[in-house]
Amino acid sequence: MNIIEVENLQKKFHGKEVLRDLSLTVGRGDIYGFLGPNGSGKTTTLRIMLGLLAKDGGRIMVMGQNVELQDPEIRKKVNMLPESHGFYSWMRSTEYLVYFGELYGRKLDKSMRQYLLELVGLDSEDTRSIRQYSRGMKQRLGIARTLINDPELVFLDEPTNGLDPKGRRDIHDLLKRLNKERSMTIVLSTHILDDVEHLCNRIGILSKGKMQYQGSLNEAEGVHAPLYRFYFEREVERKNLAAIPGVHVLSQDKGWVHCRLDKNSPDKAVAALVSRGLPISQVVRENQELEEIYLHYTGGAS
Amino acid sequence: MSVLATIAKKECREDVFTVRGMGLYLAAALVLSGFGLLLVGNTELSLLDNAQAVYMMAGIILALAGLIAVVRGSDGFAGERDRETLEAVLVTPVSGDGLAFGKLGAIIVSWVLLYLLAIPYIWAVGSSGQNLTSSLLYLFISGTALMIIFGSLMLSLSIKMKSFKGVMSAGLVLLLFAAVPVALGPSLRQSAVGRILDWLNPFAVSMNMLDAVIVDSQSAPGQQFLSLLVLSGYVVIAAWILWKSSRRIEL
Numbered sequence: 001m002n003i004i005e006v007e008n009l010q011k012k013f014h015g016k017e018v019l020r021d022l023s024l025t026v027g028r029g030d031i032y033g034f035l036g037p038n039g040s041g042k043t044t045t046l047r048i049m050l051g052l053l054a055k056d057g058g059r060i061m062v063m064g065q066n067v068e069l070q071d072p073e074i075r076k077k078v079n080m081l082p083e084s085h086g087f088y089s090w091m092r093s094t095e096y097l098v099y100f101g102e103l104y105g106r107k108l109d110k111s112m113r114q115y116l117l118e119l120v121g122l123d124s125e126d127t128r129s130i131r132q133y134s135r136g137m138k139q140r141l142g143i144a145r146t147l148i149n150d151p152e153l154v155f156l157d158e159p160t161n162g163l164d165p166k167g168r169r170d171i172h173d174l175l176k177r178l179n180k181e182r183s184m185t186i187v188l189s190t191h192i193l194d195d196v197e198h199l200c201n202r203i204g205i206l207s208k209g210k211m212q213y214q215g216s217l218n219e220a221e222g223v224h225a226p227l228y229r230f231y232f233e234r235e236v237e238r239k240n241l242a243a244i245p246g247v248h249v250l251s252q253d254k255g256w257v258h259c260r261l262d263k264n265s266p267d268k269a270v271a272a273l274v275s276r277g278l279p280i281s282q283v284v285r286e287n288q289e290l291e292e293i294y295l296h297y298t299g300g301a302s
Numbered sequence: 303m304s305v306l307a308t309i310a311k312k313e314c315r316e317d318v319f320t321v322r323g324m325g326l327y328l329a330a331a332l333v334l335s336g337f338g339l340l341l342v343g344n345t346e347l348s349l350l351d352n353a354q355a356v357y358m359m360a361g362i363i364l365a366l367a368g369l370i371a372v373v374r375g376s377d378g379f380a381g382e383r384d385r386e387t388l389e390a391v392l393v394t395p396v397s398g399d400g401l402a403f404g405k406l407g408a409i410i411v412s413w414v415l416l417y418l419l420a421i422p423y424i425w426a427v428g429s430s431g432q433n434l435t436s437s438l439l440y441l442f443i444s445g446t447a448l449m450i451i452f453g454s455l456m457l458s459l460s461i462k463m464k465s466f467k468g469v470m471s472a473g474l475v476l477l478l479f480a481a482v483p484v485a486l487g488p489s490l491r492q493s494a495v496g497r498i499l500d501w502l503n504p505f506a507v508s509m510n511m512l513d514a515v516i517v518d519s520q521s522a523p524g525q526q527f528l529s530l531l532v533l534s535g536y537v538v539i540a541a542w543i544l545w546k547s548s549r550r551i552e553l
Contacts, residue, residue, distance in 0.1 A: 052392050052553040070550065072395035080393045086386025088312075090319040102308040103394040145390065 003028045003063055003153055003185050004049065010057035011044055011209075018044055019209045021058070026187055026202070031179050033200035034189040037298050041209045042189040043083055046155050049187075050080055063153065076104065079146040083157035083189075085138055089131035093117060093141050096130060097148060104149040116144040121170055135162035143171065147178070153185045154178075160195050172198045193290045205297040212297040217290065230257045230273070231282035244272045255281075305396050309404025314411050326373060330366045330416055334423045337362050341427045353437075356428035357516045360441050363420045364508060367445045368452050368480065370412050372473035375456020378405040379551065380466040389553055402457055402548035406541075409453035413445055436521035437512070444508035447533040451504050452477070454540035458547040480505040504536045 004026035011019040019041045026032045036042045047053040049060055051067040060067050065074050088096060094113050101108035108116075114124040120140040130138065139162050146154050159175075160168045176199065178184045188199060196203060197217075204214040232255050241249050241257060246269035251258045261269040273280060317323035341347050341355045350358070379402075382388040391401065421438065428434050456473050463469045480503050490496045500506040511529035514520040523530070 047389075047553055050393055052389065054552060070398075072397065075393065075395040078393070080390070082386070082389040084386035084389060086382075086389070088316070088387060090316065099308070099312055100390070100394065103305060103391065103396050105305070105395070142390075 001028050002026060003030075004187070005061045006045075006049065006058065007060075008058040009045065009048065009055055009060065011041070011048060011053070012056050017209060019048075019055075022206070022209065022211050023058075024204050024211055024214055026185060028185055029179070029183050030202050031175065031186045031188060031200045033196035033203040034187055034206065035191060035193070035196060035203055035294060036206035037191060040206045040298070042206055043157055045206070046080070046157055046187070046189055050078070050155065076149055077152045078154070079149055079151040080155040081142045081146045081157060081159055083161070085135065085142075085162075087130045087133075087138055087141070090129055092127060092129055093122060093133075093144075094124065096141065097144060100145050101148050106148065108148070116147060117141075119147065119174065120144045121167070136164060136167050139163055140167070140171075143174070150182070151184065153187070155187045155189070157189045158192070159188065160190070160192060168195070175199055193294060197290050205294060207298040213293075227258070227260055227285070228270075229284040230259065230280055231255050231284075232257065233279035233281050236278055240276075240278070241273075244269065244276065246272065305400050306404045306407060309396070309401060310407035310411065313405055313408030317408070317412060317415075322377075326370055326412075327415065327419060330370070331419060333362065333366060334359075334420060338423045338426055351517075352428045353433060353517050353519075356424055356434065356437050357512060359420075359424055359427050360437065360512050360516065361509060363416070363424075363441065364445055364448060364505065364512075365481070366420075367413055367416055367449055368477050368505065370416060371409055371449050371452035372456055372470065372477055374405075374409045374412055375453045376460050376466055376469040376473050378402075378409075378457045379460040380463060380469040381460075383464060383553065384466045392551060392553060398461075398548040398551040399545050401551065402461065402544050405457055406450065406453050406544065409457075410446065410449055413449040417442055417445060433516055433519055433521060437516045440512055440515045440521065440526070443530070444511055444533065447537050448504060448508055450537045451540040452480075454544035458543050461547050461551050501532060504533060507532050507536075 002025045004024070006022060006024045009019050009022040010017070022041070022045060024034075024045075034042050034045070044053065048055050049062060049067060051070045054068070063074055063077065065071050067074075088099070091099065094117070097113050097116060098108050101112075117124040120143050122137060122140050122144065130141065133141065139159065143156075143159060146156070156175075160171055163171060172195070175186055175188075179186055186199070188195060190196060200217065202214070202216050205212045227250075235255060236257065238249055238252055241247055241259065246261055248260045249257060250260060270283065317326075337359065341350070341359065347355075379388060382391070420441075424434070424438065424441075428437065452473075455476065456469065459472055460466075460469045463472070482499070482503075486496055486499070491500065500510060507529050511526050511533075514526065514529075520526065
């Protein structure tokens with residue numbers, strides 16, 4: 001069952017088209033990685049999905065409701081960590097959580113505040129104001145805020161920005177746990193591919209306002225010509241390999257040859273190599289790296 | 303605690319805990335001190351009748367109130383947008399009008415603080431004169447009305463316009479425009495055009511009402527019925543504009 005359905009979404013800013021017939025679906029319980037280069041329209045899409053920006057065309061349903069209605073009942077079940085780092089810097093972290101708790105109609109008692117802060121690795125006894133926090137601490141506090149209403153659906157815009165490697169791993173573990181234990185659906189907008197590889201079961205790759213690919217990571221690998229690494233018993237001339245139909249040599253290092261085989265018939269290409277008497281002693285099929293898939297769909301944009 | 307009160311409380315606390323908030327009151331205190339000293343210390347101005355001095359001080363207080371309404375109203379949404387704090391608030395289940403009227407509540411509290419700050423200054427320049435109690439009462443009424451009117455208009459602009467500087471500029475122009483009738487000469491103000499301009503402008507209505515109450519001792523509610531009615535009308539219209547514009551708040 002889909003928790004988010006977006007069809008042919010369109011958005012223009014000052015006459016410039018920033019989203020072009022974008023469609024996507026997010027299933028309940030997914031951790032959906034929304035990938036794309038800077039300026040590709042990820043944040044705009046998230047904001048439209050939350051009703052924070054008006055769309056120029058298309059249809060969006062979140063939890064079966066039209067988001068344009070800004071239904072408070074839906075908002076009670078959804079939360080978002082914005083990419084921006086705006087905080088009421090004069091508040092303390094506990095005050096900040098209490099304030100947002102009240103906006104969600106929840107009174108956060110001391111144990112709840114302590115639980116939320118410790119969940120994201122912050123000290124609940126810290127009496128400093130938020131302005132004295134590092135960027136990573138603010139990011140953690142922002143994540144704690146998104147959990148205040150125990151949401152079913154969370155949008156996280158670049159959640160690991162500003163975190164050190166340990167902090168990043170902590171957040172990965174936390175998000176995995178929330179997804180598993182509370183069946184929380186997470187939409188993760190990022191261009192940090194490591195986050196996606198560690199967390200997401202489905203991805204959508206956006207470029208120039210258009211969805212270029214949507215599906216599982218495994219499917220993404222499948223739609224590409226597979227990469228193989230062959231080991232030959234003796235060194236083979238590159239031109240001999242390049243002459244074989246369906247084989248595209250990428251690199252060669254002594255006996256090892258790294259090549260891409262025709263995606264429609266990799267077996268035939270292997271058979272062709274064998275039939276020409278080339279002394280193959282080892283064949284390794286390589287998993288395609290997400291980075292390569294990402295660069296393929298975004299045309300190498302950063 | 304209702305969401306409206308939660309928002310108003312947070313806005314008021316922001317007034318106390320931020321340099322931006324306290325700076326406004328400090329500036330207001332400096333202006334009132336300077337003007338108060340002028341009224342009692344300057345050779346010519348000290349010759350003014352007590353009632354006239356109170357009236358002039360009341361005008362300054364209302365101008366400061368208008369300025370605070372412009373600053374706080376502009377900051378309400380456009381300032382939060384600039385500081386990137388609005389997005390997280392807009393995601394919550396709080397309705398747009400709840401958010402807007404909570405912020406308006408905080409603007410009114412700002413006025414109450416300014417009013418309390420101003421009482422000693424009014425006392426200093428007018429304690430030995432007449433109509434001091436009614437002056438304070440009508441100042442409070444007209445100031446509250448002006449804060450609601452300017453606060454609502456500025457919050458509405460702040461919802462629609464994206465830049466804080468843009469909203470502030472528009473607000474200051476609005477405030478200057480509102481002060482124009484007061485600056486007109488007596489003969490022009492007595493003309494038909496002057497009278498129309500007076501009634502079209504809540505600031506001028508307030509000043510005329512204070513003039514009648516403080517200087518002319520016409521403090522009975524019946525004597526100021528028309529002014530109070532017009533001010534109430536402007537309050538209702540401004541609140542309606544705010545309600546309409548806050549039905550849907552975008553980032």
